[in-house]
Amino acid sequence: xxxTTDPDSRLLQGAADPTRLAIIRQLIAGDEICACDFTxxxxxxxxxxxxHLKVLREAGWVSTRRVGxxxxxxxxxxAVARFQALSASFGLLAPPAAARSLxxxxxxx
Amino acid sequence: xxxTTDPDSRLLQGAADPTRLAIIRQLIAGDEICACDFTxxxxxxxxxxxxHLKVLREAGWVSTRRVGxxxxxxxxxxAVARFQALSASFGLLAPPAAARSLxxxxxxx
DNA sequence: TGACTGTATCGAAGGTTGTCGATACAGTCC
DNA sequence: GGACTGTATCGACAACCTTCGATACAGTCA
Numbered sequence: 001x002x003x004t005t006d007p008d009s010r011l012l013q014g015a016a017d018p019t020r021l022a023i024i025r026q027l028i029a030g031d032e033i034c035a036c037d038f039t040x041x042x043x044x045x046x047x048x049x050x051x052h053l054k055v056l057r058e059a060g061w062v063s064t065r066r067v068g069x070x071x072x073x074x075x076x077x078x079a080v081a082r083f084q085a086l087s088a089s090f091g092l093l094a095p096p097a098a099a100r101s102l103x104x105x106x107x108x109x
Numbered sequence: 110x111x112x113t114t115d116p117d118s119r120l121l122q123g124a125a126d127p128t129r130l131a132i133i134r135q136l137i138a139g140d141e142i143c144a145c146d147f148t149x150x151x152x153x154x155x156x157x158x159x160x161h162l163k164v165l166r167e168a169g170w171v172s173t174r175r176v177g178x179x180x181x182x183x184x185x186x187x188a189v190a191r192f193q194a195l196s197a198s199f200g201l202l203a204p205p206a207a208a209r210s211l212x213x214x215x216x217x218x
Numbered sequence: 219t220g221a222c223t224g225t226a227t228c229g230a231a232g233g234t235t236g237t238c239g240a241t242a243c244a245g246t247c248c
Numbered sequence: 249g250g251a252c253t254g255t256a257t258c259g260a261c262a263a264c265c266t267t268c269g270a271t272a273c274a275g276t277c278a
Contacts, residue, residue: 012125018115087196178224
């Protein structure tokens with residue numbers, strides 16, 4: 001039985017791993033990043049990076065572009081939009097109408 | 110080796126399961142919900158619901174309040190805020206061409 | 219106190235995930 | 249073509265997760 005068929009859960013699971021979250025954050029910082037660069041930043045072996053990139057690709061988070069020997073990965077704007085729409089649907093604190101105010105982190109123990 | 114120590118990953122993992130996402134969505138719709146009600150909506154056995162509620166509690170997503178025999182669960186606003194801040198850090202909803210410009214804070218009249 | 223209800227915990231089974239070494243595949247350069 | 253580099257896939261292992269029946273615990277009511 002597949003663990004997750006729900007697309008929202010898939011999207012969240014894609015980002016829910018520390019290594020993949022690090023990859024996503026790298027992609028936020030830099031527009032397009034060569035696969036070889038993740039091996040350095042994430043401190044895991046090359047097959048592991050490749051695996052996580054595949055997971056991200058299948059979850060819809062990233063797109064790929066081949067340039068010679070290198071393969072460049074980029075965040076897919078529609079995935080980010082879906083993630084932010086999901087986040088907005090949780091919207092107790094930041095309903096779309098008030099989206100311009102900063103999210104205030106309540107000091108809760 | 111623990112799978113996840115990163116708090117952001119923990120938060121995402123908390124929501125990344127279909128059953129838990131359904132629980133969270135129930136909590137968005139209704140303010141405070143009795144544990145017994147999740148058993149009905151999620152189509153899983155009572156121990157499973159209890160387990161997922163525990164995961165959500167440990168990830169910081171929900172708080173509990175006892176009322177007699179029943180235990181009521183509620184979404185924690187700070188968790189929602191953290192989730193939305195994470196989502197916001199993934200970039201703006203603006204199209205990719207403008208994604209690199211600064212957050213637009215309109216100097217409203 | 220004893221019966222009853224609601225919830226958490228325990229223990230186990232089965233599936234999934236993260237990881238890496240070895241290896242195969244794809245493209246470049248000589 | 250042949251050597252070389254970058255990336256994906258394979259196979260295996262250990263850890264983890266989801267699930268549920270059985271059971272224990274907590275609170276209420278008669």
